Amino acid sequence: xxxxxxxxxxxxxxxxxxxxxxxxxxxxxxxxxxxxxxxxxxxxxxxxxxxxxxxxxxxxxxxxxxxxxxxxxxxxxxxxxxxxxxxxxxxxxxxxxxxxxxxxxxxxxxxxxxxxxxxxxxxxxxxxxxxxxxxxxxxxxxxxxxxxxxxxxxxxxxxxxxxxxxxxxxxxxxxxxxxxxxxxxxxxxxxxxxxxxxxxxxxxxxxxxxxxxxxxxxxxxxxxxxxxxxxxxxxxxxxxxxxxxxxxxxxxxxxxxxxxxxxxxxxxxxxxxxxxxxxxxxxxxxxxxxxxxxxxxxxxxxxx
Amino acid sequence: xxxxxxxxxxxxxxxxxxxxxxxxxxxxxxxxxxxxxxxxxxxxxxxxxxxxxxxxxxxxxxxxxxxxxxxxxxxxxxxxxxxxxxxxxxxxxxxxxxxxxxxxxxxxxxxxxxxxxxxxxxxxxxxxxxxxxxxxxxxxxxxxxxxxxxxxxxxxxxxxxxxxxxxxxxxxxxxxxxxxxxxxxxxxxxxxxxxxxxxxxxxxxxxxxxxxxxxxxxxxxxxxxxxxxxxxxxxxxxxxxxxxxxxxxxxxxxxxxx
Amino acid sequence: xxxxxxxxxxxxxxxxxxxxxxxxxxxxxxxxxxxxxxxxxxxxxxxxxxxxxxxxxxxxxxxxxxxxxxxxxxxxxxxxxxxxxxxxxxxxxxxxxxxxxxxxxxxxxxxxxxxxxxxxxxxxxxxxxxxxxxxxxxxxxxxxxxxxxxxxxxxxxxxxxxxxxxxxxxxxxxxxxxxxxxxxxxxxxxxxxxxxxxxxxxxxxxxxxxxxxxxxxxxxxxxxxxxxxxxxxxxxxxxxxxxxxxxxxxxxxxxxxxxxxxxxxxxxxxxxxxxxxxxxxxxxxxxxxxxxxxxxxxxxxxxxxxxxxxxxxxxxxxxxxxxxxxxxxxxxx
Ligand SMILES: Nc1ncnc2c1ncn2[C@@H]1O[C@H](COP(=O)(O)OP(=O)(O)OP(=O)(O)O)[C@@H](O)[C@H]1O
Ligand SMILES: [Mg+2]
Numbered sequence: 095x096x097x098x099x100x101x102x103x104x105x106x107x108x109x110x111x112x113x114x115x116x117x118x119x120x121x122x123x124x125x126x127x128x129x130x131x132x133x134x135x136x137x138x139x140x141x142x143x144x145x146x147x148x149x150x151x152x153x154x155x156x157x158x159x160x161x162x163x164x165x166x167x168x169x170x171x172x173x174x175x176x177x178x179x180x181x182x183x184x185x186x187x188x189x190x191x192x193x194x195x196x197x198x199x200x201x202x203x204x205x206x207x208x209x210x211x212x213x214x215x216x217x218x219x220x221x222x223x224x225x226x227x228x229x230x231x232x233x234x235x236x237x238x239x240x241x242x243x244x245x246x247x248x249x250x251x252x253x254x255x256x257x258x259x260x261x262x263x264x265x266x267x268x269x270x271x272x273x274x275x276x277x278x279x280x281x282x283x284x285x286x287x288x289x290x291x292x293x294x295x296x297x298x299x300x301x302x303x304x305x306x307x308x309x310x311x312x313x314x315x316x317x318x319x320x321x322x323x324x325x326x327x328x329x330x331x332x333x334x335x336x337x338x339x340x341x342x343x344x345x346x347x348x349x350x351x352x353x354x355x356x357x358x359x360x361x362x363x364x365x366x367x368x369x370x371x372x373x374x375x376x377x378x379x380x381x382x383x384x385x386x387x388x389x390x391x392x393x394x395x396x397x398x
Numbered sequence: 399x400x401x402x403x404x405x406x407x408x409x410x411x412x413x414x415x416x417x418x419x420x421x422x423x424x425x426x427x428x429x430x431x432x433x434x435x436x437x438x439x440x441x442x443x444x445x446x447x448x449x450x451x452x453x454x455x456x457x458x459x460x461x462x463x464x465x466x467x468x469x470x471x472x473x474x475x476x477x478x479x480x481x482x483x484x485x486x487x488x489x490x491x492x493x494x495x496x497x498x499x500x501x502x503x504x505x506x507x508x509x510x511x512x513x514x515x516x517x518x519x520x521x522x523x524x525x526x527x528x529x530x531x532x533x534x535x536x537x538x539x540x541x542x543x544x545x546x547x548x549x550x551x552x553x554x555x556x557x558x559x560x561x562x563x564x565x566x567x568x569x570x571x572x573x574x575x576x577x578x579x580x581x582x583x584x585x586x587x588x589x590x591x592x593x594x595x596x597x598x599x600x601x602x603x604x605x606x607x608x609x610x611x612x613x614x615x616x617x618x619x620x621x622x623x624x625x626x627x628x629x630x631x632x633x634x635x636x637x638x639x640x641x642x643x644x645x646x647x648x649x650x651x652x653x654x655x656x
Numbered sequence: 657x658x659x660x661x662x663x664x665x666x667x668x669x670x671x672x673x674x675x676x677x678x679x680x681x682x683x684x685x686x687x688x689x690x691x692x693x694x695x696x697x698x699x700x701x702x703x704x705x706x707x708x709x710x711x712x713x714x715x716x717x718x719x720x721x722x723x724x725x726x727x728x729x730x731x732x733x734x735x736x737x738x739x740x741x742x743x744x745x746x747x748x749x750x751x752x753x754x755x756x757x758x759x760x761x762x763x764x765x766x767x768x769x770x771x772x773x774x775x776x777x778x779x780x781x782x783x784x785x786x787x788x789x790x791x792x793x794x795x796x797x798x799x800x801x802x803x804x805x806x807x808x809x810x811x812x813x814x815x816x817x818x819x820x821x822x823x824x825x826x827x828x829x830x831x832x833x834x835x836x837x838x839x840x841x842x843x844x845x846x847x848x849x850x851x852x853x854x855x856x857x858x859x860x861x862x863x864x865x866x867x868x869x870x871x872x873x874x875x876x877x878x879x880x881x882x883x884x885x886x887x888x889x890x891x892x893x894x895x896x897x898x899x900x901x902x903x904x905x906x907x908x909x910x911x912x913x914x915x916x917x918x919x920x921x922x923x924x925x926x927x928x929x930x931x932x933x934x935x936x937x938x939x940x941x942x943x944x945x946x947x948x949x950x951x952x953x954x955x956x957x958x959x960x961x962x963x964x965x966x967x968x969x970x971x972x973x974x975x976x977x978x979x980x981x982x983x984x985x986x987x988x989x
Contacts, residue, residue, distance in 0.1 A: 132793035134741075134800070190977050198976045200739050200796050201933060205972025208926065212966035324922075328801045335794070368812050375801045382794060383786040395411065395451055448881060474883035482881070488874035491867075499871045503883025505864055509896060512863030513856055519863070526864065566883055 116349025118330035121300030127340035137327020143305025180301025338391030500565025728900025737873030742803020748920035750905025765829030776902030822916025936982020
């Protein structure tokens with residue numbers, strides 16, 4: 095492989111990896127933006143989304159086949175179901191604690207994370223599940239590098255979701271309400287905005303996006319596992335902070351950049367792939383030290 | 399002699415100039431008030447003085463040294479203490495524990511002293527206890543010292559804050575709207591307390607207050623700001639008759655003219 | 657939560673359970689009562705090896721280890737209010753440092769303790785210091801990641817740590833010429849460590865530093881305004897908490913003679929946290945109860961096995977919503 099091949103290969107890897115990170119990072123960022131909670135359980139929501147998609151596909155396969163039609167249907171089903179799961183979690187676990195000390199809600203989020211992934215672990219007896227699809231390996235060749243149509247479609251689907259989200263945030267009344275609540279929740283309450291409803295909607299959208307990423311990761315990697323949400327949860331958080339937490343385009347940018355840094359970073363001979371996770375974590379610490387507000391965030395002085 | 403000199407202080411949030419080239423002095427041993435309509439930037443001035451906000455330009459000199467780049471705890475250690483507009487007590491702790499926090503910057507025992515319970519550490523703890531009780535007695539709530547701070551009535555919680563600030567042994571004490579939420583009796587006692595702090599403890603006082611009656615009774619000098627700019631400065635009578643001040647407060651006469 | 661304010665307490669007092677709680681709390685409010693109960697417990701602890709089976713000793717040794725770990729985490733989470741989700745990492749650093757120094761470099765166990773503790777502090781500062789200025793949620797996730805990273809590093813640095821299979825053949829220490837190789841030896845050692853940890857926690861809590869931790873926990877800005885350096889105070893909580901874990905790790909390595917990265921995974925950190933939350937953050941007696949409960953629970957309910965973690969998740973959520981002060985009764989004023 096020459097340099098051109100390596101670069102092409104890594105660009106492809108960056109885009110795929112970056113798409114997953116970005117989709118999960120969006121959920122972190124949206125929830126943080128609106129209620130200033132770091133939802134530790136978000137990585138597990140991604141994992142649950144993958145399993146719901148997997149279940150849906152195995153049920154639908156007889157009717158719609160295991161090609162794109164069946165996959166799209168399972169993806170949408172999973173997004174809806176996981177969205178409602180997110181709303182349920184918010185309603186039961188987080189809402190009672192909105193005005194409690196921060197420590198309480200953080201610990202609760204940790205509890206939700208444990209609950210989710212141990213439930214799935216018990217249900218799957220801790221085994222990997224093969225995410226079988228009928229997608230082939232056809233694709234485009236760039237030099238010695240083969241990029242499958244599956245990869246291309248996944249990246250395009252991510253782009254589509256992000257465009258839809260941007261339109262939703264900027265053009266709809268709910269998007270406006272979300273932005274308003276993130277600035278001043280009490281004022282919104284006084285203005286008659288149904289704050290609880292908007293918070294629930296935020297959880298719905300964030301969870302649905304994570305589910306989409308989960309199903310896509312299943313399709314891409316070919317297998318899913320109850321622990322798959324843990325590391326990506328950390329990475330997506332890194333991406334969200336990198337872009338500027340609470341800022342929607344920031345999460346997208348952060349995800350793509352982290353994917354790129356990680357793909358190219360691990361190409362450096364002195365960083366082996368087994369150090370990949372340590373690499374992105376080191377990056378997180380560096381970002382937090384030197385640019386805690388992220389690339390797109392503004393320095394805000396906390397109100398006293 | 400001035401204990402605090404503020405020169406051309408400027409603070410911006412985004413495009414908004416919250417404080418605009420503000421200059422004034424607080425004389426040592428005096429009682430000075432900072433007044434102005436809601437949102438004029440008074441609390442922001444306090445936040446700059448105590449190091450919580452970084453001013454964009456200008457200079458703050460406290461006891462003849464610039465404190466512009468110091469962190470809040472360093473400024474407190476140099477002898478400037480403050481209270482907050484909204485109560486900021488340590489809610490899960492008792493009244494006396496709250497007040498002991500003020501002594502932190504005047505003491506030094508660390509983990510090792512605590513673990514070994516050395517003679518020096520025990521002496522220091524006794525001293526902290528003594529000062530805290532003294533401060534509580536000074537503001538008149540010594541009998542509540544072992545209650546949880548959050549279980550006290552509002553007026554008494556305010557007094558815990560004052561005692562806590564006194565326990566830092568300040569040279570200059572900043573009060574942010576100390577009379578807010580107090581009833582008539584409590585306000586009278588506050589006026590008395592402010593005077594006693596100056597007379598008995600020789601601490602200079604700089605306060606923000608909306609209650610004009612109180613301001614006129616205690617202060618020797620008043621600084622008036624509006625939209626972050628100084629619009630008047632001087633004695634009570636002088637400021638009260640200043641047309642700019644009347645204009646800034648117009649329509650607020652009923653609230654403040656009690 | 658309601659039980660925290662005056663009216664809630666009055667309502668609660670009428671119910672039977674709360675009445676018992678109140679009396680318990682009042683009893684333990686008296687320092688002499690506390691010391692008497694504590695002394696009785698130590699005495700009982702010293703007598704157990706005469707009657708207990710090796711199985712009992714093993715379980716109790718484990719719970720003493722957990723008491724030390726819980727008291728360490730309690731300093732960070734309970735007193736300073738900083739959520740640390742990777743606490744087992746410092747337990748690991750203590751254990752690995754001791755293991756490597758004694759087995760690879762042939763050091764005497766007792767001489768290996770100070771460098772192991774120094775190492776724990778260094779790692780703690782590297783992970784803690786850069787992020788201390790940040791919001792508490794950031795801290796939580798950084799510690800979560802850090803815990804994992806330390807485990808991955810331990811797995812990847814094969815030459816030093818033995819990789820995934822871990823270190824084996826760690827030397828047994830000896831004391832006054834007696835080689836410590838019996839379960840009862842370690843029972844006494846960990847009992848002593850637990851007693852030491854309780855004493856240290858009690859003294860720290862009621863000191864200038866302990867109060868500063870709580871000021872920062874309750875209101876950072878107000879603490880800063882009172883002249884408290886919040887960064888230094890948080891860092892000291894981090895370091896002292898980690899030292900408890902590091903010390904426990906040293907003796908753990910000696911007791912086990914073999915350690916592997918999996919002992920220190922994320923779940924270990926979570927178990928310690930659950931014990932702390934269950935016992936009641938910020939309360940020493942609560943830590944003892946929580947640690948005991950945590951070790952005994954899986955022994956008593958063996959059939960639950962793999963569902964254990966699921967139960968722990970539920971415990972965290974339910975405790976935070978309904979009884980954030982833990983199972984141990986609260987003092988009420
Ligand atoms: N951290 C901050 N970020 C952005 N704007 C701020 C911040 N702090 C204060 N402001 C703005 O600065 C202006 C002055 O606020 P400040 O609290 O200083 O007023 P004030 O004179 O104390 O008013 P009040 O009498 O109501 O207490 C207000 O418009 C406020 O919204
Ligand atoms: Mg104000």
